[in-house]
Amino acid sequence: MPTTRNGAFHVRIKRERAIPLIMSPVPGRPAPIEKNSGMNDTEIELIDSARLPTRFGDFTAHAFKGAHSGIEHLALSVGEVAGDDVLIRMHSECLTGDVFGSCRCDCGPQLELAMEKIAAEGRGILLYLRGHEGRGIGLAEKIRAYRLQDGGLDTVDANLALGQAIDARNYAFAADLLHQWGVTSVRLMSNNPLKAAALEKAGIRVNEQLRHIVPSNAENEKYLATKRTRMGHLLD
Numbered sequence: 298m299p300t301t302r303n304g305a306f307h308v309r310i311k312r313e314r315a316i317p318l319i320m321s322p323v324p325g326r327p328a329p330i331e332k333n334s335g336m337n338d339t340e341i342e343l344i345d346s347a348r349l350p351t352r353f354g355d356f357t358a359h360a361f362k363g364a365h366s367g368i369e370h371l372a373l374s375v376g377e378v379a380g381d382d383v384l385i386r387m388h389s390e391c392l393t394g395d396v397f398g399s400c401r402c403d404c405g406p407q408l409e410l411a412m413e414k415i416a417a418e419g420r421g422i423l424l425y426l427r428g429h430e431g432r433g434i435g436l437a438e439k440i441r442a443y444r445l446q447d448g449g450l451d452t453v454d455a456n457l458a459l460g461q462a463i464d465a466r467n468y469a470f471a472a473d474l475l476h477q478w479g480v481t482s483v484r485l486m487s488n489n490p491l492k493a494a495a496l497e498k499a500g501i502r503v504n505e506q507l508r509h510i511v512p513s514n515a516e517n518e519k520y521l522a523t524k525r526t527r528m529g530h531l532l533d
């Protein structure tokens with residue numbers, strides 16, 4: 298891994314506004330608010346790395362901190378990751394799904410599946426992207442959107458009703474982490490075509506997009522259908 302003179306690992310990112318990928322098209326509604334300006338970090342610094350044995354296998358945990366936002370991210374790696382065809386997952390933080398086992402989404406089982414696959418392959422990277430909660434709108438706004446969904450809106454219309462972007466996530470800094478690690482091409486575990494496009498745009502070749510499908514349940518069937526029909530996710 299490249300380091301600077303003082304041993305710190307800096308990731309320099311072109312200054313780029315985190316323009317939501319999809320803006321609210323509804324006239325009269327407030328414009329989506331850029332609440333996660335931390336995702337615009339121009340530098341991300343490696344704080345430290347340590348062994349992280351898990352029930353899925355042995356990983357190395359790398360803690361990063363956004364130089365401007367102070368947002369802390371985590372990457373878990375297995376094996377030598379420089380080079381081609383690295384198996385990766387860019388997992389957007391989801392407290393309710395990842396930690397509390399929420400059945401409203403598919404994040405928790407997707408996170409576990411990614412860790413299982415990387416451990417089994419013996420080489421790969423899981424980037425755990427904090428600040429991506431609720432597709433970038435934040436935890437409290439996600440809970441507000443859930444309340445609107447309890448009233449009948451789908452996940453897209455709920456975000457729009459709150460004046461939020463449908464998807465405000467930015468992957469630029471994640472791509473730069475991969476550059477710094479010497480990753481030249483990846484096999485991306487994701488159903489979301491926007492993630493693959495974001496990596497390609499940032500100069501990381503996506504050799505393969507591996508569908509990352511976990512069993513649905515009665516609570517998330519409508520959510521998954523909305524991701525398929527309104528957000529283009531590859532869930533068939």
Ligand SMILES: [Zn+2]
Pocket residue numbers: 391393394395402403404405
């Ligand atoms: Zn989730």
